[in-house]
Amino acid sequence: EDQVTQSPEALRLQEGESSSLNCSYTVSGLRGLFWYRQDPGKGPEFLFTLYSAGEEKEKERLKATLTKKESFLHITAPKPEDSATYLCAVQEDQAGTALIFGKGTTLSVSS
Amino acid sequence: DVKVTQSSRYLVKRTGEKVFLECVQDMDHENMFWYRQDPGLGLRLIYFSYDVKMKEKGDIPEGYSVSREKKERFSLILESASTNQTSMYLCASREQGVLGANVLTFGAGSRLTVL
Numbered sequence: 076e077d078q079v080t081q082s083p084e085a086l087r088l089q090e091g092e093s094s095s096l097n098c099s100y101t102v103s104g105l106r107g108l109f110w111y112r113q114d115p116g117k118g119p120e121f122l123f124t125l126y127s128a129g130e131e132k133e134k135e136r137l138k139a140t141l142t143k144k145e146s147f148l149h150i151t152a153p154k155p156e157d158s159a160t161y162l163c164a165v166q167e168d169q170a171g172t173a174l175i176f177g178k179g180t181t182l183s184v185s186s
Numbered sequence: 187d188v189k190v191t192q193s194s195r196y197l198v199k200r201t202g203e204k205v206f207l208e209c210v211q212d213m214d215h216e217n218m219f220w221y222r223q224d225p226g227l228g229l230r231l232i233y234f235s236y237d238v239k240m241k242e243k244g245d246i247p248e249g250y251s252v253s254r255e256k257k258e259r260f261s262l263i264l265e266s267a268s269t270n271q272t273s274m275y276l277c278a279s280r281e282q283g284v285l286g287a288n289v290l291t292f293g294a295g296s297r298l299t300v301l
Binding site: 109111116117118119120121124162164173174176177178179 | 190219221226227228229231234244276278289290291292293294295297
């Protein structure tokens, strides 16, 4: 059973059409939840870290939120340059543990 | 900014060859990681290292080994490459943190094809 599940696998939007990506997790204790963006052929690039339920972080058209069992990445009025794969990862509440990644959501925004 | 450099972006090797993937970080981070990324499977952890000369197996260590002789360098070794090791390999580093969740910084990736 996957500990981190992202949905949908793929999402196609028109420019300006807002939507949300979901990341649900089942780890017993959460130290932190991370969102990354990955462009084709490149390494993941850090976007946000969320630590506790109720926390929100924003960057340009992106806003990440966290509950006790899931996180959402809201994309407001997306542009074609927002097209990428968005990865969610969690770190369990043990010192030094590695991140557990979801399989990602591939977002395509057309003009 | 932390920079993680993977020496080879693209490699093509033959089955049975020994393959070295090198990764260097420039911010004195204690922790370093090797992941592989495959379509439909996401990122899977191969090995990680908390500090020099220390290593821990990840989820899929079979067929791989690692070396960390210096703090800034973490090498992934395929002793005898096989076609099912064709993949994108990602190196990452992180500052050791006792309390907080510290950010992983990734390299650009090494795409390995084994023929």
